[in-house]
Amino acid sequence: MRTIISVIGKDTVGIISKVSAVCTECNANIVDITQSVLQDMFVMVMLTEISALNCSFGEFSDKMKALGEEINTDIRVMHEDIFNSMHRI
């Protein structure tokens, strides 16, 4: 299963490193990363493969959320299919 991790907020030093650290900790493989500044907001999107997670999806998601709160950004982990179904026919 592949998920999209989205990070939206004010740009600060080390965001990618911190998000990647949680991925490593949970054994999520980063497939692709893209980042941009949209409407004055830093946006980073990471495609990850989570079939070999060493924890439950819920725990992984909670860790990301906690990290988001810690660095004052909005971090969401969402199944890739929700974007595919909405934007591709």
Next chain:
Amino acid sequence: MLNLNDIMETINMIQSENLDIRTITMGISLLDCIDSDAEKACEKIYNKITRLAGNLVKVGEDIEREYGIPIINKRISVTPISMLLGASGGNPVLYAKALQRAADATGVNFIGGYSALVHKGFSAGDVELIKSIPEALSVTTNVCSSVNIGSTKAGINMDAVKLMGEVVREAAEVTQDRDCIGCAKLVVFCNAVEDNPFMAGAFHGVGEPDCVIHVGVSGPGVVQAAIKKCPDVTLDEIAEIIKKTAFKITRMGQLVGTEASTRLGVPFGIVDLSLAPTPAVGDSVAHILEEMGLGRCGIHGTTAALAMLNDAVKKGGVMASSSVGGLSGAFIPVSEDAGMITAARSGDLVIEKLEAMTAVCSVGLDMIVIPGDTPAETISAIIADEAAIGMVNSKTTAVRVIPAIGKKSGEELEFGGLLGSGPVMNVNTNFSPKKFIDRAGRIPAPMQSLKN
């Protein structure tokens, strides 16, 4: 990899524009629970519902978490209870209590199906069930009830219309201490559908499979935001915007529905393409109409704007789902829509206009608070008018009015949660329809040709 803008659009819809799945509703047939002993039937009902829907709430929460899309309600609809009551006799409220126990055990938000279908006449159990509705809604909290009193093919059963006026009043009276909440859980239908996932009118039709999953989507805020981005375009361009947005919303519903049906091992039924508002700011159908250029919902032009909105939502949604059904259209429940509440408070939105609006959208006079002294025959007459619109136009219409016992025009009722709050709206009681309603009998089915 996916386009960054597409990802941001989806996240924005969920985060800022209140996109959500309103409900995953499991339809369960109770035909195999029929028993000549009401208590045994209730036991079978409880066992079957808890067996099939035991995992419903958990699966809903898992999907919500993995996909990041809020699923507001998990619900159950069952075979109209009057069919079971017809075989068993006895106290109908036993069945309501069994449904409540099943709702408590499964943790669902609502359970619908305390219903009777009497569009052509009453059969065994129907009258008993209808007369027990006020008590059943008073002693339960999550059970919803509906009665179908008319259809395009059968006409309108005016005996049932008369009875329902009295039942609606009584349901309000027995729950007066709880803001007349009983009436918020009771709908009177014409042309009721068998696969409706929305409450209070959901029941599981006899033509449906043994168990099935339906999904109802929401998303008025998303449509409003999309129109807001294009302030100076023509109406046909707005229709295109609505279609594209409805497509995206419905794809969410389809995804969640198929996923839920796979995880629960139950066939997928339909996506209901409805724009269902909530009292939250930014989740209002009235505000979509105002975004189109109406100064306030309820003024002249409202019916035309709503007709276009309703049609565009269906056109966009149909292609997005493998199977569309239920009520499918824009809802206009007054107390559940921030824009409608404002318009009703200011007097710009009146019941007569709402009635006209129901001719072009789903579903009917919904969640309208009326003065507590409105006589039963006037409520019956409101039901008859609304049923006539549905019968003649071959569409579903419904009435869910709440007589605010002890309150007058200008005061308000507060239901809380998705049901919201509503100002008491004026009802024309200058003259009485009593003689018309007391005649009872049946309004014959209308012509289906010579349409004018």
